[in-house]
Amino acid sequence: MIAVSAPVRVRDRLRSAADGPLRIVHRGPAAVYLAVGGECVGVTARDAVAVPCALHTRLGRLEVSRAELRDGVLHLDGEPLRIRRFADTRVPPLPAGALARPGTSRAGGTGRPAEPGAATGHRPATGTTSSLAALPGRVRPVTVSGLVGSGDGLTPLGDDVLCGWLALHRAAGAATPAVDAAVRAHLHRTTLLSATLLRCALDGEVVDRFARFVAALGSPAEQHATAALTAVGHTSGAGMLHGARLALRELHPARRAGRRHDPAQHDHARRDPARHDPAQHDHRPPADEHPGGTAA
């Protein structure tokens, strides 16, 4: 038996899927990704980034030739992986003041966001900056088709940008129903893993380093957290950071003259359970969701 930690969504995915052998989507020493009931479920090694769709082990390295599901329990080469701790993959609320200050998060900039590695000491992979520059500079329902599946690898860069943008909006409590619908409509155009990570981002679930980045915004820990996020994968961290900065720029009060969303109000609602109903979560679209919105 291998004891693992896992997000609740992974437990639920495994419980609801049919027993039987599982297709291995990707196999490496740090992570194995499997197709489970139309989504991707990963298994990661000890030092791998904690992915919101994966079971996290304490194993130093993974060598897997066969995977199957029995009674909702994943077995690798016949060994069951038992969930012994639930991982919290929720993106934390945006810290108070994170939108108001033009710090290293570049929230208040008026042009494109700063380069992913700016002021962090960690430079992203060669070519990342030009690849990001080639992507749509705004996330709108009409630009989503130019982002989903755009790029190479298991998690194309355009998807990473979208994950960062969506998760940052979830952190701010800003609903984005039109973009969400566009993302869902295009999920078939990307890899199974990336589509699953986009679903996670739509639900406000993120890799641990993105959660730490959000929590650190505006604090002395921001620079270190930004560097750690940038170091995720080949370009994934840089892509998520870029998406987050796009979102921060769009959500910045100076750019939201219409002020149809107030994060402080969201935080107040969260603190009062009597008034909190996840099903009724702020569904007002932010201005940028509308072609005629207030953002420039």
Add this chain to the structure above:
Amino acid sequence: MSTHVEVRPGAYADSVTLLRVSRTVAGLDGVTAAQVAMATPLNVDVLSGMGFEVPAGTGPNDLVVALRVTGDAELPAALAGVDTALAEANRPTAGSGDGTGTAAPRTTGSALDRAAAPIALVSVPGPHAAVEAMDAIEADCDVLIFSDNVPVEQEIALKRAAAERSVLVMGPDCGTAVVHGLGLGFANTVPPGPVGIVAASGTGCQQLLALLDHAGVGVTSALGVGGRDLSAEVRGLATREALRRLDADPAVELIVLVSKPPADNVADEIRALAAGLATPVEFALLGPGRPDLTAAAGSVLTRLGRPVPDWPVHGSARPAAGGRYLRGLFAGGTLATEAATVATAAGAGAGHTFLDLGDDAYTAGRAHPMIDPTLRLEHLRAALADPDTAVVLLDVVLGHGAEPDPAAALVPVLSGARPPVVVTVVGTTADPQDLHRQVGALVAAGAEVHLSQAGATRRAVELLGAAQ
């Protein structure tokens, strides 16, 4: 059949090690009973109950090896098995060094010098716990003190020092904590969620975790503070820090404070502190005339806007058949107290037993009954055989740290028993013992199994009424 009792003066091993050694030796061919234990008065009583005669003058500093074997020929192999098991148990484990051949640190201070850590767990005999805990506090490290028998003066000194540094001291005698999903001590596996718990009661906290889990509500952190924290002496020093920590955690939407009723003026101070927090606080203060833990869980769910489910009941107890008394045998102190309170409120009358086998009096030189069931099984056999027993009420607490298969030890004793048996199984579906398997085994043995301790107690009182 041959009996062998051997005293080894000055030899020592801790109670959990000796439990493992006893179980290993009891499983050897030709061995029908084995008990290797320090000769505390409690353990001498247990040995006597098992039919072993401990020589006069044997004391708590002596190790007793007591064996019953099928014949003299088996004794040498059994004694060799004891020595092997003791040597194995005392061998350093893979995690006890740093992998480079360097000896493991021998104090908390030296451990923290080698590697910074956000939290230290102290589990040493009570008289030595304060020294280790102070090492952690001085390194600005939160500390969970699992040890009991720590003098209250030392607890106050530790918590005052911690308050000056904004360090959290969980304990002493802190049995349960969940820190951002990581269980420490006896802890259930729960998903993250909107609730944060401050608990001056270990099993009270576990009951709440289990009920909320069944209702689909997760808990981000459950911070134990020790049963004396809200007393007039300690004045909630750790509770204040724990409340501040949970208030600062953006994932926590509602804080629940679980405790016996605090000393009056301490309660006022804590309520004033809670009123100044941004996060609302639900008080679950247990005692006569107050809501029980199940009612407290219901209040939490209502405050979160969630429906309160019907708490599950599996199986059906045998019909009552004589007897006069309810016999409650508990591993959890808060559960024992709650059962007594609920039974009294339900009109059970006098003469009933609500025994907390986790009390200090029953754990001197022995592991806690959530780890070692021996003592409770002995009491259970006696209760089931007693014609005055009308109904038996038990708790089974699952989770990390608890014995791996509690039903396996209980089922042979419960099967075929005359009195009806009602059991509260405190656990979650992700607990290592497999909640459904434990419940199924107990039901198959004739027990009626509840998730709610209050519900189980009311059912036991109902059966008691039928017996009378």
